[in-house]
Amino acid sequence: MAEEIEQRYDPAVIEPKWQQRWAADPGLYAAEPADCGKPKYYVLEMLPYPSGALHMGHVRNYSIGDALARQMWMRGYNVLHPMGWDAFGLPAENAALKNHTPPREWTLANIAAMKRQFLRLGMGFDWATEVTTCMPEYYRWNQWFFLKMYEKGLAYRKKSKVNWCPECATVLANEQVVDGCCWRHEDTIVEQRDLVQWFLRITAYAEELLNDLAKLDGWPEKVRTMQRNWIGRSEGTEVDFFLSEKVDQGLGTEGPGTRGEGTGNKGQGSGVRARGSESEGAGNREQGTERQADPAAAQRNDDLPMGSQIFQRNADLSMGTAIPLLSARKDSWLEAAQRGNAVRIRVFTTRVDTIFGATSVQLAPQHALVAKLTADNPALKAQVDELIEQQKKAREAGDLGAIEKHGIATGRVAINPYNGQPVPIWVANYILADYGTGAIMSVPGHDERDFEFATKYGLEIRQVIAPVSESGTAEDEAVLPFVSEDGVLINSGEFDGLKSMDAQMLLQSVASSRGFGEAKVTYRLKDWGVSRQRYWGTPIPMIYCDKDGIVPVPEEQLPVLLPEAIEITQQGGSPLGRVGEFVNVTCPKCGGPAKRETDTMDTFVDSSWYFYRYPDAKNSTAPFDPKIAKYWFPIDQYIGGVEHAILHLIYSRFWTKVMRDLGLITNDEPVARLFTQGMVIKDGAKMSKSKGNVVSPDDMVARYGADSARMYSLFASPPDRDLDWQEDGVAGVSRFLGRVWRLVTKYSALARSIGDHSHPFRTNVQTAGPSTPLRYAQEDGAPEREARKPEGLSLKLLRKMHQTTAKITLDFEGRWHFNTCVAAIMELVNEIQGADAQLAAGALEPQVMRELLRTVVLLLAPFAPYLAAELWEELGEEGAVLRAEWPKSDPELAKEDELEFAVQVNGKLVSVVKVAADADGAAMEAAARADERVQARIAGKTVVKAIVVPGKLVNLVVK
RNA sequence: GCGGAAGUGGUGAAAUGGCAAACACACUAGCCUUAGGAGCUAGCGCCGCGAGGCUUAGGGGUUCAAGUCCCCUCUUCCGCACCA
Structure with missing residues (x-):
């Protein structure tokens, strides 16, 4: 009786037992040195923020990575599988405010709690390389990198409009603003403030970050597209329009930064006029003409060689002659404008070929020139302020795209x-x-937005691009706006007849040679603002001296330590600013009194390079040893949520390129293969406290064990899809593991009874390296044996076993459908169990039984490590199952000897017919025609055609 | 608006263009009794007593053959969105 009770699968006993044993063997999950002779495999999951507890998303993420790591260990790779903590960040300060616990204490306590969870889950991490980003041993290298970037001009300080989250009481990077709100506070609208901030010049790498996306063929296309959009490269032209009057004698050659005082008086009342102009059609043009202050401009018609043929209409472009001719031309109005330092309004356009269709210049409400133009015109200024307000509101609402044009x-x-x-x-x-x-030039004839605007305000709409007909000639008729770049220029003076693309190049050349513009590539990507007005982050290692200005902290003085025991508040700027002993320093240059920078770094700095630290985590003289990094990088497989597709992953790529240019590494990209797993949801919604649908991993482990929780998270759906958490499903997996446990324990004595552990049924015994997984390998030292062909039940079960092994091995190689892997193991176990009556009667030789059970345990090992360890021992095997060799599938034994195939008549399934496995197409067709049900269908008809797919089906087309 | 992914039983899902629904969950019936969050057996897409027919969001197409490829429509989710 008592024995019977003990014979139940009880993870609450098995799992803690193995957890203890593993804890006593710290080398178990440790990577080996580079010269170990094995191929390396760096598998990494994104490190968690130590919030205090793991959630189901973590369990899923780390179950995927751990299964992969374990399988790679079993395949003989030198596996690096580390873990760490993204330990700086605002929640620690919020907790400090709430509970009066110092951030450091709170964070370290959380780390301890989550580490216990990791250990209880049986995750195979090498804790000897643990990285905790809030520790000085780590963040000193953030400071070191910052100094290196400062030296190279990649870190700089500027005043700018920044995103300010009132809730966080700090600045956010562009990447951290989502729909106008803070990424951490979805309901908190981000404000714009003017602050002096430190920036990292990520734009210096914009081109490379974009181009190298092409190399990342191991990344999901979705992520690459998101990064491409984020970088937002756009090729175009900057062109100066000239203000027809001087705003200020002394200035005016700059674009958006133009300074100067508006003369003001002439603009009075113009705003009122604009509204009135709606009914005037093209009247604005006249309005412009009559306001012309530069007499030279009035002569434009005489100056333009309208009829002159610098190149022939529709003729091939001859840049070589065209450019000098055009460049040498002298337009008196242009010369006058340039000589007179006329104020320039620099616009950016991707369609300079449409510039003859520009019927207005449009300035952003916050454009520097606008302030000058409205300085003496309160009525106009009030209207501009209204536009600014509209823009701000739209930005805050997150639908800038839907703003009504005014x-x-x-x-x-x-x-x-x-x-x-x-x-x-x-x-x-x-x-x-x-x-x-x-600022833009508005071309309503060839731009949707400009068209809408011009229509609303009655501005002139002029066609300057004509679609090309099939015969290659210009068609004058087109529905406006015609936005295609597949057209030729019309109404564009001497450029008429050029193709759009050619015209863009030519017009660019003309602009640069005559000094009013240039080709320009613009990016949406902005430099990375890294200053945060918070306490719990890496201090920025800079000092401000009245005499010497900005002075970097000398390298030997690193780390600049975060002071302990300080009061956290969210008022009055950075908390560090109130710590006198931190702020007041002596200037490293002059020795005089100076002040430290009191801002700390964005925590995305920490996560941008943490994975380089893992292989050399204890290095105290450098962030890491380049030789060690060279061995391990790039990361072979990175696994995490798609929510980091832009932020973390673009910063990490940037950091990698900077480190490469510093000579620390040789790889251009940090990650060779990226996998983004789906979310864990419950009842169709993301788990959240407010919805009350949170499932706690601790609960699951307590009720079903870690193995069941982990295996369910792999079984319930393929890893890239969302996973709907159903507790009944976990129970189902738990029952399955119970069946495995009963099966193995029932026959383990039999399997153990054989002293000789060689395998009787291997047909193509040969030694295979880790990269040839499907080949068969003999166990170490065992003598080769004569191959024997199994029969009957042995054959049936061994065949299923080899098929299962092949399927799972293949899935690990790339497809990663771990849900069907688990299903395949279930099928195998079901089949073995289905023969239980025969097994109990001794129908299998002990060797076969042993091989079956052994393989089931090995196949299970990546998914249910505790149970696998327990049963491995139960089978009398020595050493860690983790280091046991991954089973090899023998194609000979996996092959079916009977073939079942479908027979269709006119494409409809009629029968299923069996033939010998080696039957050819003719034999299949003959068998198909002989089938009764098929006969009934084709009787009295003519078989027009027979499609035979060997091994698959026969389709008889009849009339 | 643009781009992407997806849509299959009561549920999670499976299916290199070749037998739709594997493997589970839930459910139903029966067995077992150590009455368990246990185990075993059988059933379980829809219509139909049955033979049989129908079925992968809807509609068209390609093909001997379509859940799978192509086109249109609908729905859901994700990303981007006056980026000139």
Whole structure:
């Protein structure tokens, strides 16, 4: 009786037992040195933030990575599988406010708690290489990197408009603003503030970050697309329009930064006029003309060689002659404007070929020139302020794209440098100050947005691109706006007849040679603002001296330690600013009194390079040894949530390139293969406290054991899809593991009874390296034996076993459908169990039984490590199952000797027929025609055609 | 609006263009009794007593053959969104 009770699968007994044994063997999950002779495999899961408890998303993430790591160990690789803590960050400060626990204490306690969870889950991490980013041993290297970047001009300070989260009381990077709100506080609208901030010059690598995406063929296309969009490269042209009057004698050659005082008086009342102009059609053009202050511009028509044929219409472009001719031409109005230092309005456009269709210039409300133009015109300024307000509201609501277009005519006029034509200057709420130059030329004939705007305000719409007909000639008729770049220029003076693309190049050359523009590549990506006005982060190692200005902390003085025992508040700027002994230092240059930077670094700095630290985690003289990094990098497989597709992964790529240029590493990219797993959801919704649908891993482990929780998270759906957590499913997996346990314990004595552990039924015995997984290998030292062909039940079960092994091995190689892997093991176990009556009667030789049970345990080992360890021992095997050799599938034994195939008549399934496995197509067809049900279907009809797919099916087409 | 992914039983899901629904969950019936979050047997897409027919969001197409490929529509999720 008592014995019977003991014979139940009880993870609550098995798992703690093995957890203890593993804890006593710290080398178990340790990677070996580079010269171990094995191929390396670096498998990494994204490190968690130590919030205090793991959630189901973690369990899933780490179950995937751990299964992979374990399988690679079994395949003989030198596996690095580390873990660490993304330990800086705001929640620690919030906790400090709430509970009066110092952030450090709170964080370390959380780490301890979560580490216990990891250990209880049986995750195979090498804790000897643990990295905790809030420890000085780690963050000193953040500071070191910062100094290196400062030396190379990659870290710089500037005042700028920044995203400010009132809830966090700190600045956010662009990447951390989601729909106008804080990424941590979805309901908190991000404000814009002017602050002096430290930036990392990620834009210096924009081109490489973009181009190298092409190399990352082991990354999901989705992530690459997201990064491509985020970088947002756009090729175009910057062109100066000239203000037809001088705003300020002394200045005016800059674009958006133009300074100067508006003359003001001329603009008075123009805003009112703009509204009135709606009914005037093209009247604005006249308005511009009459306001022209530069007499030279009035001569434009005489200056333009409208009829001259610098190159022939529709003829091939001859740049070589065209450029010098055009460049040498002298337009008196242009010369006058340039000589007179006329104020330039620099616009960015990707369609400079449409510039003859520009019928206005549109400025962002926050464009520097707008302030000058409205300085003496309160009415106009009030209207501009309204546009700014609209833009701000739209930005906050997150739907800048849906903003209703509003604009105001300034009453001023700008001159198109290509033809001297005046166009009115407007201010519009759909123009962004921080993209391009903050100003555009509006071409309503060939741009959707400009068309909408021009229609609304009655601005002129002029067609300058004609679609090309099939015969290659220009068609003058087109529905406007015609936005295609597949067209030829019309109404564009001497450029008429050029193809759009050719015209872009030519117009660019003309602009640069005549000094009013240039080709320009613009990125959406902005430099990475890393200053945070918070305490719990890496102090920025900079000192401000009245005499010497900005002075970097000398390298030998690192780390700049975070002071302990300070009061955390969210008021009055950075908490460090109130710690006198931290702030007040002596200047490293002059020895005089100076002050430290009191901002800390964005925590994404920590996670940008933490994985380089793992292989050399104890290094106290460098962030890591380049030789060690060279061996381990790039990471072979990185696994994490898709929510890090932009932030973490683009920063990490940037950091890698910087480290490469510092000579620390040789790889261009940190990660060869990236896998983004799906979310864990419950009842169709993301788990969250507010929805009350959170499932705790501790609960699951307590009720069903770690193996069941882990295996369910792999079984319930393929890893890239979302997983719906159903507790009944966990129970089902637990029952399955119970069946395995009963099966193995029932026959383990039999399996153990054989002293000779060689395998009687291996047909193509040969030694195989880790990279040839499907080949068969003999166990170490065992003598080769004569192959025997198994029969009957042995054959049936061994065949299933070899088929299962092949399927799972293949899945690990790439497809990663671990759900069907688990299902396959279930099928195998079901089949063995289905023969239990025969097994109990002794139908199998002990060797076969042993081989079956042994293989089941080995196949289970990546998914249910505790049970596998227990049963491995139960089978009398020595050593860790983790280091046992992954089973090899023997194709001979996996092969079926009977073939079942479908027979269709006119594509409809009629029968299923069996033939010998080696039957050819003719034999299959004959067997198909002989089948009764098939006969009934084809009787009295003619078989027109017979499609035979060997090994698959026969389809008889009849009439 | 643009781009991407997805849509299959009561549920999670499976299926290199070749027998749709493997493996589980839930459910139903029966057995067992150590009455368990246990085990075993059988059933379980829909219609139909049955023979048989129908079925992968809806509609079209390609093919001997389509859940799978192509086109259109609908729905859900994700990303991007006046980026000039």
